[in-house]
Amino acid sequence: MEQRRHQPGRRDACATLLMAAFISHSPAETESLGERWGRAAQTGLVIGLSGDLGAGKTQFVKGVARGLGIAARVHSPTFTLVNEYGGGRLRLFHLDLYRLETRGQMVSAGLEEFLQPNGVTVIEWAERIADCGLRIADLKSLKIEIIGEMERKIIYDDFGA
Numbered sequence: 543m544e545q546r547r548h549q550p551g552r553r554d555a556c557a558t559l560l561m562a563a564f565i566s567h568s569p570a571e572t573e574s575l576g577e578r579w580g581r582a583a584q585t586g587l588v589i590g591l592s593g594d595l596g597a598g599k600t601q602f603v604k605g606v607a608r609g610l611g612i613a614a615r616v617h618s619p620t621f622t623l624v625n626e627y628g629g630g631r632l633r634l635f636h637l638d639l640y641r642l643e644t645r646g647q648m649v650s651a652g653l654e655e656f657l658q659p660n661g662v663t664v665i666e667w668a669e670r671i672a673d674c675g676l677r678i679a680d681l682k683s684l685k686i687e688i689i690g691e692m693e694r695k696i697i698y699d700d701f702g703a
């Protein structure tokens with residue numbers, strides 16, 4: 543993942559983006575991080591999640607929904623590209639690209655509409671986008687690595703949430 547650091551003396555002039563990492567010891571802890579992101583989210587935010595099957599991406603999205611004040615239960619959009627949730631501070635668009643492989647599949651599925659959302663977009667298997675050469679201007683990335691039954695290493699763009 544890319545790491546950008548602000549230049550000395552320009553701290554206020556440019557958006558600082560640093561990576562952060564921590565070990566989550568439970569689904570609830572992963573959800574809490576999502577909740578923090580949800581509370582801090584602003585319209586247009588696109589969150590790209592990566593990590594293996596069962597890593598905890600959907601668990602994180604549950605937290606984002608909670609942080610946005612969305613009461614509905616979050617499920618992975620298995621048979622559709624996107625699940626959309628209202629009722630919170632901002633709309634939440636939850637995408638899962640697991641089954642999409644080519645750029646053509648992503649474009650014809652309508653992916654681009656959700657890359658500049660009127661609300662917040664969270665994308666599981668976001669690495670598929672870069673693999674296909676599509677770019678997202680304002681993407682915050684979060685990667686989950688399985689290191690034990692309950693332990694997950696979470697590496698993310700620290701944008702001050």
Ligand SMILES: Nc1ncnc2c1ncn2[C@@H]1O[C@H](COP(=O)(O)OP(=O)(O)OP(=O)(O)O)[C@@H](O)[C@H]1O
Pocket residue numbers: 566567568569570571572593594595596597598599600601602618666691692693694
């Ligand atoms: N520290 C942890 N953080 C998140 N999930 C955890 C943790 N420890 C155990 N789990 C379990 O791991 C599973 C994560 O499932 P989840 O559906 O969130 O994964 P996913 O990354 O979305 O997988 P998929 O790629 O299949 O969509 C859940 O059963 C959850 O209870």
Ligand SMILES: [Mg+2]
Pocket residue numbers: 599600601618666
């Ligand atoms: Mg999932």
